[in-house]
Amino acid sequence: MLDRREEHVAVGNRPNSVQNLRIGAKKDGTLTAMQLTSYGTAGVGLGAGVGWIAETMYLTNPNFKGEQYDVLTNAGPGAAFRAPGAPQGAFALEQLIDELAEKVGVDALALRDKIDKSEMRREQRRVGAERFGWSKRQAPGSSPGVVKRGVGAAQSEWGRFIDMDSSCEVRLHQDGSVEIMSSVQDLGTGIRTVLAQVVAEELGLQPTDVTVRIGDTNYPPGPGSGGSKTTGSITPPARTAAYKVGQQLLTAVAPSMGVAASELAFVGGKIVAKSNAGKSLSFREAAQKLPTQQVSATEKRKDDYGGFFRPGVSFGQSGGIQFVEVSVDTETGYVKVERVVGAHDCGRPINPLALESQINGGILQGISWALYENRHMDRNYGHMMNANLDQYKILGSREVPQIDIIMVEEYTATSSTDALGIAESANVATAAAVANAVYNAIGVRIYELPITPERVLNALAKPKQKLGKV
Amino acid sequence: MNAFQWTDATSVKQATGQNTTPVADAMLVNAKPESATIFKAGGVDVLDLMKEHVLAPARIVGIGNLPKLDAIRNAGKDGTHLGALVTLAQLERDGDLHKSYRALTEAVSHAATPQVRNAATLGGNIMQRPHCWYFRNENFKCLKKGGTVCFANQPGAENKYHAILGNQTCSAVHGSSISTALVAFGAQVELTGPQGVRRVPLEQFFVTPEKDVKRENSIQPNELITDVLLPTPAAGTGSWYIKFGERESYDWALADVAVVLEQQNGRCTKASIVLGAAAPVPLRAAAAEAALIGKPINEETARAAGQAATTGATPLEHNAYKVPIFAAIVKRAILKAGEV
Amino acid sequence: MKDPEENSEQSANAGRGLSRRGFLKGAGITAAGGVLMTSGIAGLADAEAAAPAPDTVGPGRTSVTLKINGDKKKVAIEPRQTLAEVLRIELNLTGTKVVCDRGACSACTVWLDNTPVNSCMTLAIEVGKREITTIEGLAKNGKLHPVQEAFVAHDASMCGFCTPGMVMSCASLLQRNPKPTLDDVKTATSGNLCRCGTYPKVFEATLAAAGIAYSQTQAQAAKG
Structure with missing residues (x-):
């Protein structure tokens, strides 16, 4: 096993970048052009781009030019870190949109209502703003006292990625036990529980009745954990396989129950005649009537109903908006995130508790990246100086704000579960929202991450910058 | 971590007869590690250095079980004795210390993590080596390790956490934030060696790089800290400590300060203001102290003292931001200490 | 006298x-x-x-008896082995996790005489007669510790690497302070790093185990 230093030096880091972003707009805020140039480095590797968020989030934009360059350096490789590129892209884009709003004299959310065509985000802005108390915000820099308060918001967008190489087998044994097997793996996202839920629901059982066997390549191929694609890829075949196994069971018990298989349903651990609830058989008794020791079905991910938006990408985008309140100590430069409201969507939520955890994770990693995380490379000798958890600083328990999450459910009828992942979309907006909130607190924009006491004090010491330039 | 022999000492006398070397000497690049024997109590710092391959002793003398050194004892007007093996957690929880030496318990409760505070001893905390990332990195043979260069002071170096005062030779800041408070209270450290016991004001125990860059204190071979004596504060003494880090959870201080004030008739008669993470040693801010004497403690005088605290600062490429931070936390700590 | x-x-x-x-x-x-x-x-x-005479052992293996989770285990260790290494490698008690191996993340937290310490920064040879409690020793008679149960119920674990350390910190807190505040829980876990971001659920779970109703959303509603 690698130690912490080796992880830092050899395994990978979130790539850094320098972005130039220019926006052209009419006086009413209508976008006319956008130009993005970024130079990023993932050390000896590639992948230091800043995503396509500037290109896609505001689709009213007619003229877009984007150039993203990888600069190779003799340093440790970059790694795909929760929504690769997109938090970086959003950090620049969402600050610039706020600056545009200020310049044309409209509210930052009102401008987004005008230029963001996503109906989902419109609703998220509405419910999020209400819960957060957006209407109470003050003018930038108007907070009194040494420790100033500020609020800010930023939006996120992430593709609805699907891995077609996603399959699973569901087995039902004569003793009534049910297994689902797939080589998908659970990195802590909760897919193990979600698979049990999907199979259990289809068979009228409890999730605890289903044994989930995953993380072994002997099982049918499953999706990798990346791109927030796991739930959207593996739950539809799980449901379909469970359905097919269920049909085999119903067929096996139909004659003895004297009812056609099509007239039977799985309800509360029983098989029940739809027309006569009194006519039922427990699931375990029913399983004993199987003609063989086990029945099984193996299914793979099928096309979305109606095809695909792009190959491997389901219809539309998932996204969200996050509202952040910060305090900034103007004597010490210390920034503290006090409160976050996040409004997000991921199709049909399957496990609300796990979803909340995923969004908490996205937000907390976002705050961590916004305020603390930085790789210190000695320029003279090329060594990483903080390759440990003492000095590579990540958020700890005392930096956890109050987090309030709103799930906006969206049913698009694209697959048998209509469910999607959330992890990355929950991480895209946070740093940008923190930066917008810091600006609202102190009236000075900070264009570099992390927003350390050093950078805040340096920014406060400089004469105020002109608006409209990133 | 290298293999080593282990000796479990059961008395101070035995321990001081084991031919031990100060950790600082065992870390010199020209030292013979195969012959070095060092002490270890809680040993968090020693193990850290060994895991980073910058310390490789042949033998460790465990002093964690030495008798009688793990007590806090009030000796009346002589002051309070803190045994060297008292853990930081013990200090943190002690009600009498909390009442009489508030700056100390504030400093202790902000040190390291709860887990480390349960294991780390007072003596070990004072003896810990700096957290300069060049010093702790095996690839850099710096002045402290007997090399010829201070890498943190070179143009282009990463030095945002380094010293802003007394940083001409070496800019590693002292690692013990608890010492910031101990020095402010005028603590004396008791050192026991084979030939006997000596007691030194803690402030003088620490050594500047100009005196000897290879060590932070004047501990001698075979010597160990056995006791720390805190003088009894005069009536009307108030104290406070502020640690400023980039995080409130476990973090090293970017800047910390301990303030001990005596007031009579609404005026400050005695002030002890010590800066941590400012210099290679816990540093008395004499100009700040002078700015308060004879004056009432209020926003205006505290602010002036805060400004004076970093008089003569020589910031490096990346740490000038520490100057206003010290001004702010010195001011705030003075106002809190003055509330008594 | x-x-x-x-x-x-x-x-x-x-x-x-x-x-x-x-x-x-x-x-x-x-x-x-x-x-x-x-x-x-x-x-x-x-x-x-x-005081008895000192004893020098090593650098090779030497036999010690450790009191772990109520059992006595005789094990041959090198002086340089940390308690975390001995637990995981020599005794196969792999519930204790090593992440930073420097006392900076507290994933390796175990109790010595009911006090949480970093097992990665403790030499096994120094443990002596002190009673070691690991995550494996929290469940009694096949029943999870209330903090463990609450962690499950509140989804206070994602990837799980920090979880044993978090549980040991929080269970120790409740032993010392059966009715902690949110701030007490934050302090108790201030050395436990979690990369996934389970903190809000760790707070919820620990307070729930203490019989205190709290949720991250309720806290917000109460404030607003």
Whole structure:
């Protein structure tokens, strides 16, 4: 096993970048052009781009030019870190949109209502703003006292990625036990529980009745954990396989129950005649009537109903908006995130508790990246100086704000579960929202991450910058 | 971590007869590690250095079980004795210390993590080596390790956490934030060696790089800290400590300060203001102290003292931001200490 | 009654034939740095007199008996092995996790005599007679500890690497303080790093195990 230093030096880091972003707009805020140039480095590797968020989030934009360059350096490789590129892209884009709003004299959310065509985000802005108390915000820099308060918001967008190489087998044994097997793996996202839920629901059982066997390549191929694609890829075949196994069971018990298989349903651990609830058989008794020791079905991910938006990408985008309140100590430069409201969507939520955890994770990693995380490379000798958890600083328990999450459910009828992942979309907006909130607190924009006491004090010491330039 | 022999000492006398070397000497690049024997109590710092391959002793003398050194004892007007093996957690929880030496318990409760505070001893905390990332990195043979260069002071170096005062030779800041408070209270450290016991004001125990860059204190071979004596504060003494880090959870201080004030008739008669993470040693801010004497403690005088605290600062490429931070936390700590 | 401080100087200098002046000269210390005196530690001399002789072991393996989760385990260890290594490698108690291996993340937290410490920064040879409790020792008679149950119910674990350490920190907190505040929980876990961001659920779960109703959303509603 690698130690912490080796992880830092050899395994990978979130790539850094320098972005130039220019926006052209009419006086009413209508976008006319956008130009993005970024130079990023993932050390000896590639992948230091800043995503396509500037290109896609505001689709009213007619003229877009984007150039993203990888600069190779003799340093440790970059790694795909929760929504690769997109938090970086959003950090620049969402600050610039706020600056545009200020310049044309409209509210930052009102401008987004005008230029963001996503109906989902419109609703998220509405419910999020209400819960957060957006209407109470003050003018930038108007907070009194040494420790100033500020609020800010930023939006996120992430593709609805699907891995077609996603399959699973569901087995039902004569003793009534049910297994689902797939080589998908659970990195802590909760897919193990979600698979049990999907199979259990289809068979009228409890999730605890289903044994989930995953993380072994002997099982049918499953999706990798990346791109927030796991739930959207593996739950539809799980449901379909469970359905097919269920049909085999119903067929096996139909004659003895004297009812056609099509007239039977799985309800509360029983098989029940739809027309006569009194006519039922427990699931375990029913399983004993199987003609063989086990029945099984193996299914793979099928096309979305109606095809695909792009190959491997389901219809539309998932996204969200996050509202952040910060305090900034103007004597010490210390920034503290006090409160976050996040409004997000991921199709049909399957496990609300796990979803909340995923969004908490996205937000907390976002705050961590916004305020603390930085790789210190000695320029003279090329060594990483903080390759440990003492000095590579990540958020700890005392930096956890109050987090309030709103799930906006969206049913698009694209697959048998209509469910999607959330992890990355929950991480895209946070740093940008923190930066917008810091600006609202102190009236000075900070264009570099992390927003350390050093950078805040340096920014406060400089004469105020002109608006409209990133 | 290298293999080593282990000796479990059961008395101070035995321990001081084991031919031990100060950790600082065992870390010199020209030292013979195969012959070095060092002490270890809680040993968090020693193990850290060994895991980073910058310390490789042949033998460790465990002093964690030495008798009688793990007590806090009030000796009346002589002051309070803190045994060297008292853990930081013990200090943190002690009600009498909390009442009489508030700056100390504030400093202790902000040190390291709860887990480390349960294991780390007072003596070990004072003896810990700096957290300069060049010093702790095996690839850099710096002045402290007997090399010829201070890498943190070179143009282009990463030095945002380094010293802003007394940083001409070496800019590693002292690692013990608890010492910031101990020095402010005028603590004396008791050192026991084979030939006997000596007691030194803690402030003088620490050594500047100009005196000897290879060590932070004047501990001698075979010597160990056995006791720390805190003088009894005069009536009307108030104290406070502020640690400023980039995080409130476990973090090293970017800047910390301990303030001990005596007031009579609404005026400050005695002030002890010590800066941590400012210099290679816990540093008395004499100009700040002078700015308060004879004056009432209020926003205006505290602010002036805060400004004076970093008089003569020589910031490096990346740490000038520490100057206003010290001004702010010195001011705030003075106002809190003055509330008594 | 004899003066213990008097005794301590006598014992420290006994039989060495050194005058104070000689010591100062020999040690290269000037009198300006301090004066020779007696130890301020009460009762030190008596304790010193009763101390057994020291024992040197290693660098190879030496046999020790560790008290772990109520059992005594005899195990051959090298002095350089940390308690975390001995638990995981020698005793196959892999519930204790090693992440930073420097005492900076507390994933390796175990209890020594009911006190949480970093097992990665404790040498196994130093544990002695102290009682070790690991995450495996929290469940009693096949029933999870209330904090463990609450972690499950509140989804306070994602990837799981920090979880054993978090549980050990939080269970220890409830032992010391059965009715903690949110701030107490934050303090108890201030050394436990979690990369996934389970903190809000760790707070919820720990308070729930203490019978205190709290949720991250309720906290917001109460404030708003």
